[in-house]
Amino acid sequence: MAYETILYAKDGAVATVTINRPKVLNALNPKVVAELGQAFAEVAADDEVKVAILTGAGGKAFVAGADIAAMSVMNPVEARNFSRQLQEVTSFMEALGKPIICAVDGFALGGGTEMALACDFIYASEASKFGQPEINLGVIPGAGGTQRLSRLVGKNWAKELCLTGDIIDVALAKEIGLVNRVFTSEELMPAALKTAKKIASKGRVSTKACKDLINFGFDVPLDHALRMEADAFGICFASPDQKEGMTAFLEKRKAEFKGSK
Ligand code: DAK
Secondary structure, eight states: OOOSSEEEEEETTEEEEEEOOGGGTTOBOHHHHHHHHHHHHHHHHOTTOOEEEEEESSSSEEEOSBOHHHHHTOOHHHHHHHHHHHHHHHHHHHHOSSOEEEEEOSEEETHHHHHHHTSSEEEEETTOEEEOGGGGGTSOOOSSTTTHHHHHHOHHHHHHHHHHOOEEEHHHHHHTTSOSEEEOHHHHHHHHHHHHHHHHTSOHHHHHHHHHHHHHHTTSOHHHHHHHHHHHHHHHTTSHHHHHHHHHHHTTSOOOOOOOO
16 A cells, blocks of 8 residues: 555565654654554555554654644634544554564653553653643643553653653663663664564464453452453464464474464
């Protein structure tokens, strides 16, 4: 599919989606958000793709937020539609049965942090900065900043970030658990690709089950979530990957997962 505001590339089982509006620090306007929806639908539909990486072009920003120039002239109906569009894309990414690694090189602010939070984990460069500055614009985070952020880093840090609008450096982002790992800018994409390929070498059924259980088991009572886990554990035994994984162990060789979609 041809895109105007993003780049879509495949390397074996890994698709890389790059937001490509570097002149405005990859700010999210309705076109970008629509194309991100199409790109992740492409990831979902492509049986070859097992893992995705989401990143931003230009080396200065992942995403500096929703496009303030575009938002400033929206009428209430357009603002409402933009809001739903952003929420739908981030929810689709979260529910997508294939992991998404976010590679942040530079600013991830407002909708940028929220986009990163909808991925499965974040790798970042040393120059990266994070924040929810919406309060400085007289609004609030609207695509998960109050919700996914507090679930990830805890309520106190989420409140400090959302209430002050402060921009934090990558060291603090790592300390509070927002970022998994930090690399130089040069090392960032190779590291994300290496991890993506490692995940892509695992079984599809078990990969999807891990992502779904951690995302959707987190907010239900533990005894329910444990039942969900037991059911999914059982379903793994319907996959050829379980036979291959356990047989390979017993035969003292590396498993080759080619299992069901
Ligand atoms: N929107 C539009 N343009 C932006 C932008 C943005 N968010 N961020 C940067 N740019 C543009 C700048 O206007 C500038 O354009 P030109 O002047 O060159 O034409 C260019 O990118 C370079 O930016 P700067 O010249 O400002 O670069 P600096 O290095 O001086 O500063 C900065 C970098 C990232 C600190 C600064 O650009 C900045 O503060 N940017 C805005 C950050 C921000 O406030 N982000 C939050 C936006 S609000 C919703 C879901 C989500 C959202 C809303 C609703 N629903 C579901 C309800 C999300 C809201 C937001 O993200």
